[in-house]
Amino acid sequence: MxxxxxxxxxxxxxxxxxxxxxxxxxxxxxxxxxxxVVFLSGGTEADNLAILGTVxxxxxxxxxxxxxxxxxxxxxxxxxxxxxxxxxxxYVQAGPNGVxxxxxxxNALRPETVLISAMHANNELGxxxxxxxxxxxxxxxxxxxxxxxxxAAGKIPVDVRSLGVDLYSISGHKLHAPKGIGALxxxxxxRLNAIQFGGRHERERRPGTENVPGAAALGRAAAVAVENxxxxxxxxxxxxxRLEQGILARVPDCGVNGRRSPRxxxxxxxxxxxxxxEAMVISLDLKGFAVSSGSACSxxxxxxxxxxxxxxxxxxxxxxxxxxxxxxxxxxxxVDALIGAVAESAAxxxxxxxxxxxxxxxNE
Amino acid sequence: MNNELETTAVAMSGGVDxxxxxxxxxxxxxxxxGLTMQLWNQRRLPxxxxxxGATGRCCSLDDVYDARYVAQQLGIxxxxxxxxxxxxEQVVKPFIDEYLAGRTPIPCTLxxxxxxxxxxxxxxxxxxxxxIATGHYARLAYDEAGGRYQMRRSVDAGKxxxxxxxxxxxxxLARTQFPLGEFTKPQVRDLARDLGLPVAGKPDSQEICFVxxxxxxxxxxxxxxxxxxxxxxxxGEVVDTQGRVLGEHAGVHRFTVGQRRGLGIAAxxxxxxxxxxxxxxxxxxxxxxDLLRARMTAKDVNWISIPPIAGPVRAHVRIRNKHxxxxxxxxxxxxxxxxxxxxxxxxxxxTPGQGxxxxxxxxxxxxxxxx
Numbered sequence: 001m002x003x004x005x006x007x008x009x010x011x012x013x014x015x016x017x018x019x020x021x022x023x024x025x026x027x028x029x030x031x032x033x034x035x036x037v038v039f040l041s042g043g044t045e046a047d048n049l050a051i052l053g054t055v056x057x058x059x060x061x062x063x064x065x066x067x068x069x070x071x072x073x074x075x076x077x078x079x080x081x082x083x084x085x086x087x088x089x090x091y092v093q094a095g096p097n098g099v100x101x102x103x104x105x106x107n108a109l110r111p112e113t114v115l116i117s118a119m120h121a122n123n124e125l126g127x128x129x130x131x132x133x134x135x136x137x138x139x140x141x142x143x144x145x146x147x148x149x150x151x152a153a154g155k156i157p158v159d160v161r162s163l164g165v166d167l168y169s170i171s172g173h174k175l176h177a178p179k180g181i182g183a184l185x186x187x188x189x190x191r192l193n194a195i196q197f198g199g200r201h202e203r204e205r206r207p208g209t210e211n212v213p214g215a216a217a218l219g220r221a222a223a224v225a226v227e228n229x230x231x232x233x234x235x236x237x238x239x240x241x242r243l244e245q246g247i248l249a250r251v252p253d254c255g256v257n258g259r260r261s262p263r264x265x266x267x268x269x270x271x272x273x274x275x276x277x278e279a280m281v282i283s284l285d286l287k288g289f290a291v292s293s294g295s296a297c298s299x300x301x302x303x304x305x306x307x308x309x310x311x312x313x314x315x316x317x318x319x320x321x322x323x324x325x326x327x328x329x330x331x332x333x334x335v336d337a338l339i340g341a342v343a344e345s346a347a348x349x350x351x352x353x354x355x356x357x358x359x360x361x362x363n364e
Numbered sequence: 365m366n367n368e369l370e371t372t373a374v375a376m377s378g379g380v381d382x383x384x385x386x387x388x389x390x391x392x393x394x395x396x397x398g399l400t401m402q403l404w405n406q407r408r409l410p411x412x413x414x415x416x417g418a419t420g421r422c423c424s425l426d427d428v429y430d431a432r433y434v435a436q437q438l439g440i441x442x443x444x445x446x447x448x449x450x451x452x453e454q455v456v457k458p459f460i461d462e463y464l465a466g467r468t469p470i471p472c473t474l475x476x477x478x479x480x481x482x483x484x485x486x487x488x489x490x491x492x493x494x495x496i497a498t499g500h501y502a503r504l505a506y507d508e509a510g511g512r513y514q515m516r517r518s519v520d521a522g523k524x525x526x527x528x529x530x531x532x533x534x535x536x537l538a539r540t541q542f543p544l545g546e547f548t549k550p551q552v553r554d555l556a557r558d559l560g561l562p563v564a565g566k567p568d569s570q571e572i573c574f575v576x577x578x579x580x581x582x583x584x585x586x587x588x589x590x591x592x593x594x595x596x597x598x599x600g601e602v603v604d605t606q607g608r609v610l611g612e613h614a615g616v617h618r619f620t621v622g623q624r625r626g627l628g629i630a631a632x633x634x635x636x637x638x639x640x641x642x643x644x645x646x647x648x649x650x651x652x653x654d655l656l657r658a659r660m661t662a663k664d665v666n667w668i669s670i671p672p673i674a675g676p677v678r679a680h681v682r683i684r685n686k687h688x689x690x691x692x693x694x695x696x697x698x699x700x701x702x703x704x705x706x707x708x709x710x711x712x713x714x715t716p717g718q719g720x721x722x723x724x725x726x727x728x729x730x731x732x733x734x735x
Contacts, residue, residue, distance in 0.1 A: 279490035282443050286397070286491060299428040301402035301446035349490045 022219030029222035046169030098127035098258030120152035126267030135164035154225035181214030237265035246339035274356030373488035378427030381499030466640035467717025503545035530731025600645030622713030662732030
């Protein structure tokens with residue numbers, strides 16, 4: 001893959017072949033045409049291109065966007081930037097179950113609405129959003145619909161045509177491809193401006209010499225995901241259920257956030273009243289388990305999850321919540337060891353927690 | 365768990381001192397966890413950051429980068445912990461309230477009492493570390509005879525930080541180590557080079573970490589703007605000790621006892637702030653002699669190296685960080701949380717809100733807050 005995929009010579013053509021192979025495989029994951037796949041650097045760039053590219057393709061003086069309060073910062077902060085540029089944005093609240101109500105999206109529509117952006121699966125809760133319903137609302141209103149599918153692709157079946165979406169973001173490393181590659185599905189015929197400028201790569205949607213190794217890896221990862229999706233999701237879902245049941249049985253005063261909603265198989269988010277999620281993360285890491293709490297700020301310190309706050313959790317409970325993500329390499333033995341470690345860490349931390357006794361009494 | 369006893373959490377700021385602490389303990393074979401406290405979000409109050417950025421401020425990304433690099437070189441686990449909420453409640457807000465009440469607070473002492481030797485101790489215990497170690501210059505030892513942890517000034521008199529540590533309770537001291545108390549700063553820098561630490565040549569940090577360039581009045585104004593609060597304090601009068609109006613000022617929080625510059629009044633002899641009166645919004649100015657006080661009371665007294673006193677005790681009392689401790693007799697007050705301090709010689713600028721720390725030679729007897 002030494003050659004430049006845009007070059008005419010033999011080495012360039014070799015690279016081009018790998019690039020296009022990756023594009024076909026990525027398209028098969030999304031059930032779209034390869035010509036509708038734009039390679040770029042990752043989920044964040046895909047979201048930026050979808051949102052900024054749509055808004056900038058419209059010339060109306062008043063423009064309006066609809067998104068939700070539980071989106072990833074790649075979407076939220078892009079919308080906030082557009083607000084500074086004079087675009088109106090409605091942030092639709094999600095319900096306490098971690099799912100957005102399509103009717104709320106419909107009610108937010110305005111004549112000047114140009115785009116709806118909503119995630120397929122939430123990154124912190126795993127909750128799956130009603131994409132088909134929102135898509136039909138968008139279609140009726142003649143509004144483009146972008147879906148951030150970073151947490152869904154490879155974990156649940158994704159068919160962009162039957163979902164009825166116009167733009168769909170995916171990220172390579174969520175599928176076990178390397179970091180630094182992602183893709184945006186752009187439905188054939190969609191008006192989308194480029195947001196970076198240079199050569200005529202990727203059908204003039206995204207300039208820059210193509211990341212051929214990245215695209216090839218994303219394609220391969222997509223093909224593996226397609227092949228294993230059904231069996232792996234069932235296996236990982238059963239590990240997730242085992243983890244939840246084990247923790248709920250062994251640790252008092254905890255519960256699963258967003259439990260009653262349809263969820264991706266790999267994610268669970270559990271609150272442990274009266275303790276600091278940050279301390280739990282460190283304690284578990286020192287025992288060899290990698291879990292997360294909230295979102296990392298630039299220094300690496302933990303800030304309470306904006307998603308958990310948005311679905312109505314108190315600041316205390318948001319801080320007391322942990323996200324567990326399971327993957328293809330995890331086993332039942334590991335899950336059982338994790339349950340033991342969580343129980344031990346929670347007990348140890350609660351012994352020290354001044355707020356826990358109060359919480360425990362209140363919960364009785 | 366057995367290794368609870370062996371693990372020590374080191375409070376790592378990214379500076380030379382705390383990096384050496386981590387390196388020393390690691391070299392002694394202890395299990396060490398490095399933790400950096402994220403205390404203040406430096407993106408807040410951007411108007412206070414000069415063009416080109418402020419230097420020497422805590423919690424900056426550069427300091428976290430350095431701490432992480434040191435931990436990685438030592439091969440110890442390292443985490444940044446978010447204590448911003450506690451810091452704002454227990455340090456920043458009281459700091460502002462004190463200024464608005466006409467006192468001159470010491471945020472470092474509040475941070476030690478309520479963050480570093482409180483929440484940080486809890487966090488350390490929570491992650492399995494029974495002890496913490498910090499880069500403070502002070503010495504600690506358990507005195508069998510008295511049954512107490514005793515604190516002494518550091519070997520390096522110029523770096524001694526016991527003035528800021530007077531609030532520490534016995535149960536906090538029992539779980540704390542100050543490995544640098546036995547070293548001078550040049551020795552610590554040598555150790556840093558010995559240990560191969562990448563921060564060996566880093567300059568020392570500033571005093572008040574969250575206030576850039578020492579402009580606390582500017583900080584308070586910016587904080588109120590951020591919170592959308594109209595500050596209570598208005599313009600007020602500058603008066604002399606007889607109550608004669610000499611001029612106007614823009615808020616009592618801009619003044620501290622003993623201050624000479626920035627009064628905006630032309631006078632034949634140098635004028636100093638004698639007192640600030642938040643209720644009347646008056647700033648009282650006078651001559652240098654008017655600043656001398658022979659007595660004061662201290663509240664919320666904490667005794668470290670000796671048990672609470674029952675009768676008068678001779679001591680040297682330090683009334684601000686760079687003050688040379690002055691000989692005095694300390695009398696217990698009727699209220700057991702207070703003491704009455706009578707100096708042998710009157711002291712200049714006894715400032716409400718500052719700490720009064722009592723020494724017997726090197727030994728830190730205890731301390732309280734000047735009223």
